[in-house]
Amino acid sequence: MTIAASEKSFLGQPRGLTVLFLTEMWEKFSFFGMRTLLVYYMTTTLLIEQGRASIIYGVYTAVIYLTPIFGGLLADRWLGRRRSVVMGASIMILGHFMMASEALFYPALAVIAIGNGLFLPNLPGQVAGLYKPDDPRRGSAYNIYYMGVNLGAFMAPLVCGAVGEIYGWHWGFALAGVGMAAGLTIYLLGGRYLPADPPRMARSEKVKGEGMERSSLLLFGGVILAVVVFRVAYEQVGNTLALWIGSDVDRSLGGWTIPMTWFQSLNPLLVFLLTPILVTAWDRSARKGRGMSSLARMATGAALVASAFFGLALIAMLTGQGPVHWLWLVAFFVLLTSGELFILPVGLGLFGRLAPAQMTATMIAAWFLAAFAGNLLAGLVGSSWSTMSAGAFFALMGSVASLSVMALCLLIRPFRKLEARSDAGDEI
Template sequence: MMSSMAAPSIEKNWFGHPRGLTVLFLTEMWEMFSFFGMRAILVYYMTMHLDMEQEYASLVYGAYAAFVYFTPVFGGMLADRWLGKSRAVVIGGSMMALGHFMMSSEALFYPALCMIALGNGLFLPSLASQIEGLYRDGDVRSKSAYNIYYVGINLGGFLAPLVCGTLGEAFGWHWGFAAAGIGMLLSLVIYLCGRRYLPPEPKRGVEARAARPPMDRAARDRFALLIGIAAIVVIFRGAYEQNGNTIALWADTGIDRQLTASWSIPMTWFQSINSLAVFIFTPVLVARWARLAKRGVDTPLLARMAFGATIVGASYVALGLVAAWSEAHGTRASWVWLFVWFVVFTIGELYILPVGLALFGRMAPEGFRATSIATWFFAGFFGNLLAGGLGTLWSLMNHGLFFVLIGAVSGLSAVLLYMLSRRHRGVGQQGEVGGTAVLAR
């Protein structure tokens, strides 16, 4: 249930929405700048600067990314029950900023990764779960709020590789990590300055448990279904998370990035295409779904997610064919192929990740929203472990065959999501869950 007793300051609007949405938008934009900026250069830093073997670097990358999704499970619980969302955001953001600056020291590499992951666990679910509290019951603006928030996220994701990646490639990887740390500090300052526009803290601890509705059988069944969906998303993420791991390596070794005789496209810039495509295709897809809904065509969200996983799987298979052809002819593939792959890949992502997290947020029982959102991120934990394990095959097999294998993994998740959609036809309709786009790391 959304807050029906909003503070007076929340009622004042910026751009047609409560001021708090702008605060959350900018806070998450700069947090994502730091997150994606660090991620864009991490695998290059490990293999080129720390001289790690590719298989080991893949495992480290997968383990780090996994714990980024694991810690929000407990961070969301801490925020719901004891710390409160505002305090959790401040503590988590401070830890993340410190971790990014610690990356400037090779000796602190592993402690820095741990610091960032732990801080993220407090920050991420606590920030996203404040959106609902900005709106009164029945406020239709709440649905579009998630789309606006998602655009802010991807604005940070678009800028990050261009800034942090360019600094890292041109001046040294430590400069890229420092830029990510500055982005995190900006995120924290914006949140502290705009805290008065955010929802009041809900009750916590013993008082909150007394006020929270009991977890009845219907709520338990709903959580069981969400856990089943999350288990399938684990498989999908094993394929999806290759975009910052083996795809990044292929951008370095398998792509002809030369545009002129004296300049080639920086390999980190390709990571920005994903966010750029989100800007372009999110309004297109939302408008299409709205038109279909007006005509009475309302695709269940689980079926929509299955379609997205199918698109991602097909994109990997196509990339595998390109890689196999170029390797057979002893040449590098044109950069255009990787650009097109990112575009198609992102369209598939928009059908599954933001839609899936919207489903988790809307289906959460009252009093357990942050915990429910954290459960979605828990799927990312196992998914990234799977992705890291799959990534170790990159150095052991033909790259074309590797991409086809990854496409098959995504295809398997599509089949399972489709089967679940057929079994639970009444779950995930647009009218029930909203069909809006939410944070989707």
């Protein structure tokens, strides 16, 4: 069931998108607020050595993207999307407040991961239901939704990071819990603008019966593997890059030192600045018949991220042991964020748009499986940070992102055919 196309609000989109946008904004405020503090909290308060802290960080951020597989299946078969979102948000609120106790550190991480599994695939899974299949606004819906993700991610380091760094990490964690509570409140109040849950998928139904051929599933699996490799490099932003910012970046500005956590806001801020520019350029190219396919865009994004890390490696090598000026870090984030916009929202939109209606949450959860594996590997790779020079480590990350470029390029042609079949209304 879709919401009437005449209902408009933010940027001419249905009111339900505003509800989902704001709910996701506050959820990401809580997630990135907690993530911004995590490595610093472990190494300075819990006194966990860097290598082990990086592995814990990687395992946690990996599990965050594993539990949605089970949450998506539970929602599609039994709970429904709305109930799953409410349950997941409530559980995450509990976990964030548990972080105030050092003794509950590991249980709190587990509780947040469980709640996230119910929440993460089921909120974006409601976006497509806001539109009729022929609604021209549908193509830009996930880009706007992704802006909500990054608005929360932008605010989190500025608020939770600054409070945690100045007044104590526990206060920053508490603020993250308040943000999650705000998101749940908005979702409950705006429920009348959201699409009804589709019929549950019967336990006996098989994937092929839902319109997904084995060849199509293999192509989706190939995209997931390529994005896993990409995330090994990309997810260093909140891990080893954060440590480098704290130790090797000159953060002075007119006699004032920029808080190290604030640099985590650069990425989401740039998402807001760059998204309208890129979307306008993509729409103009599409109208002229020169638009790139989804996989070509994703390969371009991986190439930009590889260039960002190679550039940072060069700067780190040239400066040697001296501090790197923070403006070079800004340049790095411009390239990194441009690449992110070419790959992550495009991939999320693919999985949400091409999935059969009764498998949407499960397919979006499968997309997040790439984040699970990528974060896990990123944590393991990050544990070698203290044994390598910064320049060598960043060059390694550039090489890893380059492998993703090659894998995505190999998938461009077969995936273009898959999209053409979907646009023609054929089963994939």
